[in-house]
Amino acid sequence: MHRRRAPRRPGPADDAARTGRTPRTRPRRHRHRPRPRPCPRPLIAVLALLPLLLATACAGGGAGTARAGEGRVRITFWSALRGSQQVVDAYNRSQRRVHVDFEQVPSGQQGGYAKLSNAARAGNAPDVATIEYPQVPGFAIDGVARDLTPLLGERLRARLLPQALALTTFEGRTFSVPLDVEPMVFLYRRDLFAAHHIAVPRTWAQFERAAREVRRAAPGSRIATFPTDGGHHLAGLAWQAGARWFDTAGGTWSVSMTDRPTRKVAAYWQRLIDRGLVFLNPVDTQAGSAQIGRGEVFGKLTAAWDAGGMMAAQPGQHGKWGVAPLPQWDPHRPRLGVMGGSTFAVTKDSAHPRAAMDFIEWQVSSPDSLRARLSSGVSSQYPAVTDLVPVARKAMDTRYFAGQDIYALFRREAGLISRRWTWGPRMTATLRTVQDGLARAGDGDGTVWTALREGERATMPDLEALGLDARRVVR
Amino acid sequence: MSTAPSPVPAGVGRGPDAAAGPAEQGARRSRARTRRSARRGAGAACAALMTPFFLLLVLVFLLPVGVAVWLSFFGDDQPELGFGPERTVFTGLRSYRAVLTDPTFLRGLGTTALYCLVHLPLMVVLSLALALLLDSGAARLRRTAQLALFLPHAVPGIIAAVIWLYLYTPGLSPVIGLLDSAGVRVDLLGVDTVLPSVVNIALWSNLGYNVVIFYAALQAVPREVTEAALVDGAGPVRTALLVKVPLVRGSAVMVVLFTLIWSLQLFTEPMLLSQASPVVGARWTPNMYIYDAAFTRNNYGLAAAASVVLLAVTVALSYAVGRWSTRGARPGGPGRTGEGGPR
Numbered sequence: 001m002h003r004r005r006a007p008r009r010p011g012p013a014d015d016a017a018r019t020g021r022t023p024r025t026r027p028r029r030h031r032h033r034p035r036p037r038p039c040p041r042p043l044i045a046v047l048a049l050l051p052l053l054l055a056t057a058c059a060g061g062g063a064g065t066a067r068a069g070e071g072r073v074r075i076t077f078w079s080a081l082r083g084s085q086q087v088v089d090a091y092n093r094s095q096r097r098v099h100v101d102f103e104q105v106p107s108g109q110q111g112g113y114a115k116l117s118n119a120a121r122a123g124n125a126p127d128v129a130t131i132e133y134p135q136v137p138g139f140a141i142d143g144v145a146r147d148l149t150p151l152l153g154e155r156l157r158a159r160l161l162p163q164a165l166a167l168t169t170f171e172g173r174t175f176s177v178p179l180d181v182e183p184m185v186f187l188y189r190r191d192l193f194a195a196h197h198i199a200v201p202r203t204w205a206q207f208e209r210a211a212r213e214v215r216r217a218a219p220g221s222r223i224a225t226f227p228t229d230g231g232h233h234l235a236g237l238a239w240q241a242g243a244r245w246f247d248t249a250g251g252t253w254s255v256s257m258t259d260r261p262t263r264k265v266a267a268y269w270q271r272l273i274d275r276g277l278v279f280l281n282p283v284d285t286q287a288g289s290a291q292i293g294r295g296e297v298f299g300k301l302t303a304a305w306d307a308g309g310m311m312a313a314q315p316g317q318h319g320k321w322g323v324a325p326l327p328q329w330d331p332h333r334p335r336l337g338v339m340g341g342s343t344f345a346v347t348k349d350s351a352h353p354r355a356a357m358d359f360i361e362w363q364v365s366s367p368d369s370l371r372a373r374l375s376s377g378v379s380s381q382y383p384a385v386t387d388l389v390p391v392a393r394k395a396m397d398t399r400y401f402a403g404q405d406i407y408a409l410f411r412r413e414a415g416l417i418s419r420r421w422t423w424g425p426r427m428t429a430t431l432r433t434v435q436d437g438l439a440r441a442g443d444g445d446g447t448v449w450t451a452l453r454e455g456e457r458a459t460m461p462d463l464e465a466l467g468l469d470a471r472r473v474v475r
Numbered sequence: 476m477s478t479a480p481s482p483v484p485a486g487v488g489r490g491p492d493a494a495a496g497p498a499e500q501g502a503r504r505s506r507a508r509t510r511r512s513a514r515r516g517a518g519a520a521c522a523a524l525m526t527p528f529f530l531l532l533v534l535v536f537l538l539p540v541g542v543a544v545w546l547s548f549f550g551d552d553q554p555e556l557g558f559g560p561e562r563t564v565f566t567g568l569r570s571y572r573a574v575l576t577d578p579t580f581l582r583g584l585g586t587t588a589l590y591c592l593v594h595l596p597l598m599v600v601l602s603l604a605l606a607l608l609l610d611s612g613a614a615r616l617r618r619t620a621q622l623a624l625f626l627p628h629a630v631p632g633i634i635a636a637v638i639w640l641y642l643y644t645p646g647l648s649p650v651i652g653l654l655d656s657a658g659v660r661v662d663l664l665g666v667d668t669v670l671p672s673v674v675n676i677a678l679w680s681n682l683g684y685n686v687v688i689f690y691a692a693l694q695a696v697p698r699e700v701t702e703a704a705l706v707d708g709a710g711p712v713r714t715a716l717l718v719k720v721p722l723v724r725g726s727a728v729m730v731v732l733f734t735l736i737w738s739l740q741l742f743t744e745p746m747l748l749s750q751a752s753p754v755v756g757a758r759w760t761p762n763m764y765i766y767d768a769a770f771t772r773n774n775y776g777l778a779a780a781a782s783v784v785l786l787a788v789t790v791a792l793s794y795a796v797g798r799w800s801t802r803g804a805r806p807g808g809p810g811r812t813g814e815g816g817p818r
Binding site for chain 2 (some may be wrong): 065113114118138140141142143146170173175180228229248251252253282286287366425426428430433435436438439442443444445454457458460461462464465466467468469
């Protein structure tokens, strides 16, 4: 917007010409001119700038949060999660101490995180905010998320999956409470694998062989797509292989996005890409969805929540899908990465942190809360409070997966989540840079490896500019 | 930014009469006094009229630049891992070091440089050629043509980007659909084609504006000169290239300068295209980098440092264009004759 200001000044062309930006010609021209003449020019400038000024004046102001209480504590809650309104209504009905005002915000990448940051900067952040795992350290460092350690009771702590809680805990302090945590799985077309007599792969070596068989059996199809818009996807795969992109040992952020396990993963996928054994394109697009709809992909490397996503996106493929564990590098030492999941944080601005924490506890651990959430539509999220799994399992209509007990599988897989992983301080930006590199690789400019390297190189200046103790480690 | 109107020197003349005969001294003095008071009145009028300008210059240009420079030297720091309390500290050149070692910023500068290399010559040559055509009188319906050329400029950049995005998106675009049915497969948002696509949007939006500038300058070319060329036996093409073009050199410099500054601040179009094309990253141009630093990475110091770097590059390049344009121009030479209002 502001680039239009002066070059596009709507003055007569000759006036613009006379303004001639060259330092030499300007004074020379003025000498030849009667004195009062220069005045109109600033006037024109003033007139040209007026709308801009008005625009900035109008941009001010903002919504404040009301925390008036008529005996009942009012707290505000922002979330992009589906079903949040139902959860909040159920909570407000369930007790009389706290009233929650809910605001549906855009998802993080669509501006939800920027909204939260700006609100925190302005001092009017909601009491409770929804943050995905990768962004937790960033919001903790920025002082948006409050240290919840003193508020987090032992009972709730014990019910949460330890791997999930570890992702929101830094230096022994917990900054947010996990709602769900999503172990990676392999969704596959049961019918297609069976029709072509291809075994569902259990290891990555088998996956590569199966990929070859799929292409041989159906030349227009591939076993899966390597998503060029999947920074989280690549991170999850590296996580499984034992990578540690970020590490906080010794009070320093050690960054190593090109460590040995990551190199192994990058080389593996590059090989599959180069040999044309997988598609290479964005998946969170209409085209990506159409690829699945046409049955061109035999499977999808994704996470537990996406089983429900598939049910919603491809109702026509009812009964044709199955869920398998993600292939392993070493079946004797199975490990897993996470792709997705949300957490709830209490902000520094909250005037009622205890009430906020009570609401969060109810939200993540009450069966009523989960039932209210599921009432808004199909979801296959995996609750971070493990004893809620039976509730979710009961609500799930598994006919789409030919009656497979998918929650039993999720539960087994969740136990395999590796605890070596830590997210970094500027994960939105880091993953976005990796994705930019993957997108270029998808167009033949670069590789999986160069995308990771660029992501790492672009992350370092970010961390240094934050004043963090950060160094790049070669592992 | 650097494009705000420059302050105009008040240009108050030097004191009058060095020596005067004693007889006329009184009369002269009174005349001088009236002149001086008149001058004072003119000065006051000038000051009154110019105050708003300087006020705005300070408010919307100098102050923000000052704040940006100030911000760029500070950061909200926490020691070690960063989970402790924040404190604002002087960080010196740290943010500048971060910007200049960030491969994505440097890539953005490279993209912009490439964009300028493609866009600038195209813009100048095309708009000059069109203006010459309009001026030559060869074109019928001159007014209609002018209006048609200028109309896209009245379309806001964001709307223009939306229109073109529609035309670029496979599956939506009738153009791509037509080409597709003719067996021609084009990806206008690919890694190699997206830059020309952005250039195309910019050309479409701004060509008419620059044509008007050139056309106005061409109208100011004295008829005697073109008639003399005609008498000397020059055809219309020769007259255009050898007589008219050198005479509108000043306008060309201005068009180059405006287009350059506009290009360095490229933001709206690629920002919108980045929604549709994954090869346009979040930091595709320096301005997008600044936006990303401030609103995705929440680092105002970094964003400010990047802004100051961009400002420095803009000022340096504008200065270079200024130097380059005056180098060849002799005082009183053709560079100045071409300027002036339309008749």
